[in-house]
Amino acid sequence: MDKQTITIYDVAREAGVSMATVSRVVNGNPNVKPTTRKKVLDVIDRLDYRPNAVARGLASKKTTTVGVIIPDVTNLYFSSLARGIDDIATMYKYNIILANSDENEQKEVQVLNTLLAKQVDGVIFMGNKITEELRAEFSRSRTPVVLAGTVDPDEQVGSVNIDYETATEDSVDILVGNGHRKIAFVSESHDEPINGQYRLNGYKKALEKAAISYDDDLVLQSEYTYKVGEAVFEQLKKAGATAAVVADDELAVGILNAALDRGVSIPEDFELITSNNSKLTAMTRPQMSTVVQPLYDIGAVAMRLLTKLMNKEEIDEKTVKLPYTIDAKGTTK
Amino acid sequence: MDKQTITIYDVAREAGVSMATVSRVVNGNPNVKPTTRKKVLDVIDRLDYRPNAVARGLASKKTTTVGVIIPDVTNLYFSSLARGIDDIATMYKYNIILANSDENEQKEVQVLNTLLAKQVDGVIFMGNKITEELRAEFSRSRTPVVLAGTVDPDEQVGSVNIDYETATEDSVDILVGNGHRKIAFVSESHDEPINGQYRLNGYKKALEKAAISYDDDLVLQSEYTYKVGEAVFEQLKKAGATAAVVADDELAVGILNAALDRGVSIPEDFELITSNNSKLTAMTRPQMSTVVQPLYDIGAVAMRLLTKLMNKEEIDEKTVKLPYTIDAKGTTK
DNA sequence: CTGTTAGCGCTTTCAC
DNA sequence: GTGAAAGCGCTAACAG
Numbered sequence: 001m002d003k004q005t006i007t008i009y010d011v012a013r014e015a016g017v018s019m020a021t022v023s024r025v026v027n028g029n030p031n032v033k034p035t036t037r038k039k040v041l042d043v044i045d046r047l048d049y050r051p052n053a054v055a056r057g058l059a060s061k062k063t064t065t066v067g068v069i070i071p072d073v074t075n076l077y078f079s080s081l082a083r084g085i086d087d088i089a090t091m092y093k094y095n096i097i098l099a100n101s102d103e104n105e106q107k108e109v110q111v112l113n114t115l116l117a118k119q120v121d122g123v124i125f126m127g128n129k130i131t132e133e134l135r136a137e138f139s140r141s142r143t144p145v146v147l148a149g150t151v152d153p154d155e156q157v158g159s160v161n162i163d164y165e166t167a168t169e170d171s172v173d174i175l176v177g178n179g180h181r182k183i184a185f186v187s188e189s190h191d192e193p194i195n196g197q198y199r200l201n202g203y204k205k206a207l208e209k210a211a212i213s214y215d216d217d218l219v220l221q222s223e224y225t226y227k228v229g230e231a232v233f234e235q236l237k238k239a240g241a242t243a244a245v246v247a248d249d250e251l252a253v254g255i256l257n258a259a260l261d262r263g264v265s266i267p268e269d270f271e272l273i274t275s276n277n278s279k280l281t282a283m284t285r286p287q288m289s290t291v292v293q294p295l296y297d298i299g300a301v302a303m304r305l306l307t308k309l310m311n312k313e314e315i316d317e318k319t320v321k322l323p324y325t326i327d328a329k330g331t332t333k
Numbered sequence: 334m335d336k337q338t339i340t341i342y343d344v345a346r347e348a349g350v351s352m353a354t355v356s357r358v359v360n361g362n363p364n365v366k367p368t369t370r371k372k373v374l375d376v377i378d379r380l381d382y383r384p385n386a387v388a389r390g391l392a393s394k395k396t397t398t399v400g401v402i403i404p405d406v407t408n409l410y411f412s413s414l415a416r417g418i419d420d421i422a423t424m425y426k427y428n429i430i431l432a433n434s435d436e437n438e439q440k441e442v443q444v445l446n447t448l449l450a451k452q453v454d455g456v457i458f459m460g461n462k463i464t465e466e467l468r469a470e471f472s473r474s475r476t477p478v479v480l481a482g483t484v485d486p487d488e489q490v491g492s493v494n495i496d497y498e499t500a501t502e503d504s505v506d507i508l509v510g511n512g513h514r515k516i517a518f519v520s521e522s523h524d525e526p527i528n529g530q531y532r533l534n535g536y537k538k539a540l541e542k543a544a545i546s547y548d549d550d551l552v553l554q555s556e557y558t559y560k561v562g563e564a565v566f567e568q569l570k571k572a573g574a575t576a577a578v579v580a581d582d583e584l585a586v587g588i589l590n591a592a593l594d595r596g597v598s599i600p601e602d603f604e605l606i607t608s609n610n611s612k613l614t615a616m617t618r619p620q621m622s623t624v625v626q627p628l629y630d631i632g633a634v635a636m637r638l639l640t641k642l643m644n645k646e647e648i649d650e651k652t653v654k655l656p657y658t659i660d661a662k663g664t665t666k
Numbered sequence: 667c668t669g670t671t672a673g674c675g676c677t678t679t680c681a682c
Numbered sequence: 683g684t685g686a687a688a689g690c691g692c693t694a695a696c697a698g
Binding site for chain 2: 050051052053054055057058063065068072073074076079080082083086087090095096097098099100113114115116117118119226250253257260261279280282283284285
């Protein structure tokens, strides 16, 4: 009692042609006489035939699906990228297998393997850090990979980002311009190049320009969650910070609210610039000043780049940097 | 110059056994002598063999992937469900093809069709409304379907929800208890049974109990976005509402902020209860009073139910209602 | 416990 | 413009 599928063979028989011809019309091959095309199309319609993508994938070695590794769909930064990815994927007739990794290196490798086992035509990876093992898998498989919102200092695989270094530098510049000398930098682990290299460098450069000496106590590494905001804010106070650049919106909201809950006036007593411009930044009061990353576009461009790679087209530049701006809203003066 | 894949045949040859035996060890079939198993495993390891899931899918008619239709990944309500779905899917060795539908009926049908073409073993649908066309596709295909956070009044397919009617009734009860008589109900279109039937009924029941007459001006249908909050709040004021039950968190935040921006004190001058308990409700100030839906669990249970369906196990109850609570936080007195 | 043999449903030469 | 036939890489009887 199986799904009683109707196959290309049934269509061929009913239409009085060969499987090859049916295949041709299904695939839009022009070498079919209009009348037979119509005949076949009619039968397809009548029988309600739907080509089996798995069989097609096996025969053609193309699955028209791409794997997307995401730390957590529930994080607005990543889900915004994912939306851009899916829209462009759909536009190019691809589907997306979405897998959460929690930025856990083991899961990432494991997920990548099952994705490759499923013969995805390409992979988009999000996750802040590329471990050696992951890089090894990337290069071992001949499947194209593009990083979205994720940097690979070695630039071995394609990636789409903004210039995190200057974005952070610009953010600190603003805070310096507003008279601050004790400016904190809060991000996830510095093991992640995006933080430990790019953003931190931008931070240091800005300090240097302003002749402010670097103070370790003002540089915090924390997970990107709302709930640690309280603890982070306490540390910030203890370190004497009067302003902060924060690398994640949820965390920034946590810090903002912790300050507010303690009666600290923002931006009067403390200024804050966050980094992603996810929806959240508009939802707080005051609204958050933020680096405006084109999140949707990062995902979209990454997927577009991947389509080119999968298509073996010539690529002008594997590493694309999208423009960003800084939107000074309510958490800066 | 293809991906130079190594196949089950290569492994068989190298190990000096038949493909069948390799297949057995790969699939954990116990009928293999430990020594040959080890021999095969060694070769697999040495050759770095990875079973081709597409071929496997064609031969076994199981793809171990399920389709997930989601209105928008960027919406925290749905992405929370999706996270629960993916975690359980992973636990049961399934992958997820995630497709955004924007609650657009055409896209939903189209996406469902490509999902079925890809031979997914099951489908999880989110989206508030099941059109006739969709229902027809559901029943025409023999692929199991489960709705997550989505009701089907006809209960033809499996679904996991909370009791939206009593949840809304309870919410209104609280507002009534706080002395309100002009309580608004704001949701998306009443074409969606979840709103037009369940929630609206709950709203009406509560009013009835309190001997408050139903006032059409207090019942608003709006899209679920942050930005319409301003307009909705204006309507609410015009209608003379002093409190509101809102069916979506983003919209609720929009309304809350519109009120705040106009100098309205909350909860003193206006009370608000929202419906999803997404992360957002904790991020506003004041924090939002809300129906606490077990979002992650709804997704998780839906996926679990789907695994049973795909496994043709006996199901005690296709329609499961998970418990909810109401958390009175800062937007109610 | 292991091997042989058909397929799964479709694409893709290669002829005609 | 169309058909025949050989796979794609694997699973699943069926023998032995």
